[in-house]
Amino acid sequence: MSTATPNASSDVLDFVVHKANGLKGLVDTGLQSLPRQYIQPPERRLHASQVISQESIPIIDVSNWDDPQLVESIFEAASKWGFFQIINHGIPQEILDHLQDAAHGFFGLPNEERKKFWKGKSPTDTAFLATSFTPLKEKVLEWKDYLSFRYIPGDEKSQTLWPSVCKDPVLDYMKRVEMVIKKLLELLLTKLNVREIDKEKEYALMGSLTINLNYYPHCPNPELVTGVGCHSDISSITVLLQDDIGGLYVRGIEEDSWIHIPPVNGALVINIGDVLQIMSNDQYKSIEHRVVANGSKNRVSVPIFVNPGPDALIGPLPEVLETGAAPRYKPILFSDYFSYFFSKGHDGKNSINYAKI
């Protein structure tokens, strides 16, 4: 039998976070109205008038990685929008479908099974279940739970205690997507005058890979909450698989405008993170994005945060500064930047100021 339903609104944080029930556990109590902990102030809600439907981010066919036009398309998209979708990347649809099924499978487990993996109690340090973003520091909670994996290629031992309902689909996907990540980084770095990604650069670009299974339960009042608040990712790049529900918005060029990223079957959404904006000295843009909750459906998405290793020193690349451009960022240790990002709630594009000169 699961834990009792929270009856006073002050019990919500205790029920969701400390008692490890997560948002899914709360929704499963048969929630009729929204607890105040989830109600965003009006300025943090997305209003229909802010959404621009004439604009869209590029969809890029990557079936031929050697096509000279491809590097140009990716360069343009990463410089202008910071976001693009890729199609014909070679990862079979079946692998993507199994991954999404695995996310639904895990969050469909009985509460007692799920909570064994709760952050701080999980039997493995490479997989944990969590909620919102920084629930003990945020003013208002985000309408989201997630299961996070640290993926260490080839290290099967670290994966033995992963939840059996999603272990194989996650590993099958990671094995296939690694090549796509490398190709994308190669092309992005080529246009920054980097001829070869040596071991040091590889560590700074992709020394640590995190894959999250995000779960956004249906919400009784979706317009009052946020699935994920406005933020830019701190990664070098993020590779995101979304399902067919929609709800991901990216900041547009015009003042306070937002553009929907429509689900495209089989596509992966790629976005530039702060680390690549810093390394490229602002050539590439790490653009803010947010997720809106859904009134009737449970949405899943699967981001891979391609992060530097913790000891990597991140700053504008020497190859970028060869032209005589002044560096706009000082070198920072990635682990310091990571801790700073997680020391507060999502706050738009403010994190990158931490590294600005």
Ligand SMILES: CC(C)(COP(=O)(O)OP(=O)(O)OC[C@H]1O[C@@H](n2cnc3c(N)ncnc32)[C@H](O)[C@@H]1OP(=O)(O)O)[C@@H](O)C(=O)NCCC(=O)NCCSC(=O)/C=C/c1ccc(O)cc1
């Ligand atoms: C160094 C951190 C960031 C902070 O440490 P701390 O300040 O000492 O706080 P604690 O982590 O010890 O948390 C205090 C308590 O709150 C709990 N807690 C604390 N966050 C939670 C929680 N999200 N749920 C559920 N209980 C929690 C935590 O379990 C603990 O509970 P307890 O031991 O019972 O007191 C630490 O939490 C940490 O390493 N977190 C890892 C975060 C992580 O790897 N996330 C996976 C993604 S990594 C990434 O690259 C990008 C992420 C990202 C993600 C979302 C985006 O939109 C964009 C980007």
Ligand SMILES: O=C(O)CCC(=O)C(=O)O
């Ligand atoms: O769920 C999504 O579509 C995006 C999630 C996201 O931005 C993140 O986890 O950083």
Ligand SMILES: [Fe+2]
């Ligand atoms: Fe994000």
